[in-house]
Structure formats: C-alpha cells, structure tokens
Amino acid sequence: MSSIVALETSDIRFPTSLSLDGSDAMNPDPDYSAAYVIVRSDAGDGISGHSFVFTIGRGNDVQVAAIDALAGHLVGRELEPLLADMGGTFREIVGDSQLRWLGPEKGVMHMAIGAVINALWDIKAKRAGLPLWQLLARMSPEEIVDLVDFRYLTNVLTREDALEILRAAVPGRAEREAALMESGYPGYTTSPGWLGYSDEKLERLAREAMAAGFTQIKLKVGADLDDDIRRFRRAREVCGPDFPIAIDANQRWEVSEAIEWVTALAEFHPAWVEEPTSPDDVLGHAEIARAVAPIRVATGEHAQNRMIFKQLLQANAISVMQIDAVRVAGVNENIANLLLAAKFTVPVCPHAGGVGLCEAVQHLSMFDFVAVSGSRDGRMIEYVDHLHEHFVVPTEIRNGSYAPPVAPGAGMEMKPASIAEFTWRGRHAAA
Numbered sequence: 085m086s087s088i089v090a091l092e093t094s095d096i097r098f099p100t101s102l103s104l105d106g107s108d109a110m111n112p113d114p115d116y117s118a119a120y121v122i123v124r125s126d127a128g129d130g131i132s133g134h135s136f137v138f139t140i141g142r143g144n145d146v147q148v149a150a151i152d153a154l155a156g157h158l159v160g161r162e163l164e165p166l167l168a169d170m171g172g173t174f175r176e177i178v179g180d181s182q183l184r185w186l187g188p189e190k191g192v193m194h195m196a197i198g199a200v201i202n203a204l205w206d207i208k209a210k211r212a213g214l215p216l217w218q219l220l221a222r223m224s225p226e227e228i229v230d231l232v233d234f235r236y237l238t239n240v241l242t243r244e245d246a247l248e249i250l251r252a253a254v255p256g257r258a259e260r261e262a263a264l265m266e267s268g269y270p271g272y273t274t275s276p277g278w279l280g281y282s283d284e285k286l287e288r289l290a291r292e293a294m295a296a297g298f299t300q301i302k303l304k305v306g307a308d309l310d311d312d313i314r315r316f317r318r319a320r321e322v323c324g325p326d327f328p329i330a331i332d333a334n335q336r337w338e339v340s341e342a343i344e345w346v347t348a349l350a351e352f353h354p355a356w357v358e359e360p361t362s363p364d365d366v367l368g369h370a371e372i373a374r375a376v377a378p379i380r381v382a383t384g385e386h387a388q389n390r391m392i393f394k395q396l397l398q399a400n401a402i403s404v405m406q407i408d409a410v411r412v413a414g415v416n417e418n419i420a421n422l423l424l425a426a427k428f429t430v431p432v433c434p435h436a437g438g439v440g441l442c443e444a445v446q447h448l449s450m451f452d453f454v455a456v457s458g459s460r461d462g463r464m465i466e467y468v469d470h471l472h473e474h475f476v477v478p479t480e481i482r483n484g485s486y487a488p489p490v491a492p493g494a495g496m497e498m499k500p501a502s503i504a505e506f507t508w509r510g511r512h513a514a515a
C-alpha cells in the first residue's frame with residue numbers, strides 16, 4: 085500500500101494574447117493557462133499523477149484554489165483503493181455535500197474535481213504501463229459501466245443500455261485498435277481561422293492545412309457579418325467547393341441573430357455551426373438547429389455536465405457533440421458523455437486546442453473508437469498547432485490524423501521547465 089502525500093498546484097499562464105493566437109468573437113485576448121495539479125504518493129515508483137484545468141488567464145488562481153480545496157479528499161489516503169474503484173472515487177468526491185453547493189456538478193469546483201480525477205487516471209495508466217486510451221479500451225464492459233455515475237441519466241441511458249452499447253463493440257476491438265495504430269484518428273484544424281488573423285494569414289494557413297492532410301478547417305465568426313462573409317469567401321476560394329469548413333461563433337449570438345447570421349453564410353456551406361448561443365440554452369440550440377437545417381449545429385466545449393449533454397441530445401439540438409477533456413469532472417463523466425452520444429448515434433468531435441487539450445482529449449476519442457461507438461466515420465478531433473512543446477508526450481499529427489500515443493499515462497504532463505518558466509508571477513515573463 086502507498087499513500088498520497090501531496091497535491092501540488094501551479095498557476096501557469098502562457099502569454100498567447102500577445103500574438104492573438106486563440107482570438108475569437110467572445111475571447112479577444114486569451115492567455116492560455118493551466119490550473120495544474122500533481123498528485124504525489126510515497127510509493128517510491130517514480131510515478132506521479134499530472135493533470136490540469138484549462139482557463140484563459142484571469143481566474144486561473146481561482147481554479148487553482150478550487151483544486152486545493154480537494155486536498156482533504158486525497159492527501160493521507162491510501163492510493164490503491166482509490167485507483168481500484170475509480171467509479172467510487174468519482175462519486176465520493178462529486179458527492180462532497182459542502183463543496184457540491186458550489187455547483188452542483190458545474191463550474192469551477194466541478195472542473196477542479198475533473199483535474200484530480202484525471203490525475204488519478206494518469207497514475208493508474210502509468211502503473212498499468214499503458215496510454216490511457218488503451219487502458220480504458222481494454223476494460224470489460226462491466227468495468228467501464230462501473231466508472232459511470234448514471235444519476236440523472238436513467239430516463240435516457242441506463243446501466244443496461246450502456247452495457248448493451250459496450251458489449252456490441254467488444255467483437256471488433258482488436259481490429260480497431262490495429263486500425264488506429266495504422267492510420268490514427270482524423271483531425272481538423274482551427275489554426276487558420278482565428279479572428280485576429282489577417283486574410284492573407286487565413287489563406288496561407290488554410291492552404292497549409294489542406295496540404296497537411298487535415299479533413300476540415302474551422303473559421304471563427306460572429307464579430308462582424310461583412311468580415312465573416314469576406315473571410316468565408318476567401319477560404320472557400322482557397323479550399324474549393326467541397327472541402328469541409330466549419331464555423332464557430334463562441335456563444336456570441338441571440339437565438340434569432342444566430343439564425344439570421346448562419347442563413348447569411350449558408351451559401352458557403354458550413355460543415356457545422358459551433359456554439360451559436362449560450363451553452364446553457366438547450367432549447368435555443370434546438371430552435372437554431374431546426375431553422376438552419378441541413379446545416380448542423382455543434383456544441384459541448386462549455387457543456388458543464390452530462391445532464392446538459394443529455395438534454396441537447398434529447399432535444400435534437402446538436403448533430404455534432406463536442407466533449408472537452410477538462411470542462412466536466414474528468415474521464416469518468418466523459419465516458420458517460422460518450423455513451424450518451426452512442427445511444428443517440430451522434431458523432432463526437434471533441435474540442436481541443438488551448439493548452440494541452442489535444443494531448444488530453446485524444447485518449448477519449450481513441451477509447452470511443454475502439455470500445456464505445458466503434459466508428460471513426462464523421463468524427464474528428466480539433467487540432468491547433470501551438471504550445472505542444474511544453475508537454476512530455478506532445479500530440480503527434482501524421483497526415484492530418486492524430487497518431488495514437490503509446491507512452492503510459494493520460495498525456496497531460498507538462499515539462500518541469502515549462503511549469504517553472506510560465507508560473508504566473510503577476511505579469512508575463514515575455515511582456
């Protein structure tokens with residue numbers, strides 16, 4: 085037996101606002117940040133659990149404080165029982181009745197729980213000598229459903245439903261794992277489309293994205309309609325009539341405004357419209373989806389828990405579901421989200437980018453392909469080409485696809501030198 089001896093946190097902020105990387109209609113000057121946590125034990129095996137919550141600058145200290153508030157659940161506890169029953173560990177921490185008041189199951193506290201849950205998964209995967217996706221994909225259907233909290237889902241998805249989905253995917257697991265190792269998981273890129281970029285930069289990056297083998301690009305929209313029409317036209321000219329180009333409004337619009345704006349851009353055939361309005365407005369998304377069909381509505385990077393995803397699916401509000409590795413309470417809740425998507429046969433195209441989100445979320449899509457939905461059709465993981473160099477196991481893109489990570493762990497471990505250099509001291513080192 086070993087015990088958890090420390091939960092170390094760091095407030096890490098990259099000065100991305102200086103280059104307008106990541107700029108969109110709602111977030112004009114993000115500083116990509118990580119409320120970072122390391123779970124240390126006295127096992128003497130050299131293994132520690134690394135994870136983070138992604139934020140975009142101010143407030144990262146609040147997120148760090150929320151993670152610190154969970155120390156009492158972990159420090160001093162024996163590690164092995166926690167790892168052996170990750171479903172129980174999840175329910176225990178989410179169920180803290182006093183901390184739960186801060187949500188329930190949403191926002192800063194919920195994301196903090198996600199960070200410590202993911203850090204424990206990192207330890208579990210490293211101890212197993214497997215990348216997280218493979219550890220999950222090799223569990224039995226019964227073990228997988230034990231990870232999921234079906235509370236508030238059972239009117240739509242029961243444990244039995246989930247078992248049925250997972251058992252149906254068992255026969256092809258080995259072939260799909262081999263296919264993944266062979267050809268990876270499709271990616272698409274948002275790199276050309278940031279609002280702060282010039283038209284010339286957009287065109288150059290769109291050309292590069294196609295040449296690199298990506299299956300889609302995405303443009304940020306929603307600040308100015310004339311600009312959006314001009315930028316979308318230029319992207320279409322570069323990419324041709326058939327190449328998928330999605331648009332992302334980052335919650336900018338009223339429901340009626342979203343319908344008008346998307347209708348005005350319909351001639352350029354958007355592959356989907358992402359986050360047209362408030363992420364909490366399930367019925368608003370449904371109204372937009374009905375009005376702009378056949379253009380598909382996508383959302384989820386700010387969906388705060390599995391109950392929101394359940395409702396989005398129930399209401400036919402989304403045709404593309406975008407999970408995020410660090411918005412909900414970690415791997416466990418995202419498995420619930422993947423099962424919900426499978427139940428509704430809606431493709432999952434995860435949100436990524438930021439800092440470390442590609443590294444983290446690829447494990448969930450690869451697990452989904454091997455053991456849940458059994459499909460890569462119409463599915464792709466967002467990719468943004470920055471800040472990967474700070475990770476111990478950086479994302480590897482081959483011909484526009486994510487190459488499956490083979491290193492043990494959950495993929496969220498940052499290099500010590502990067503943690504030291506970008507730890508926030510009240511100002512940017514580069515400013």
Ligand SMILES: [Mg+2]
Nearest residue numbers: 332358359385
């Ligand atoms: Mg987005």
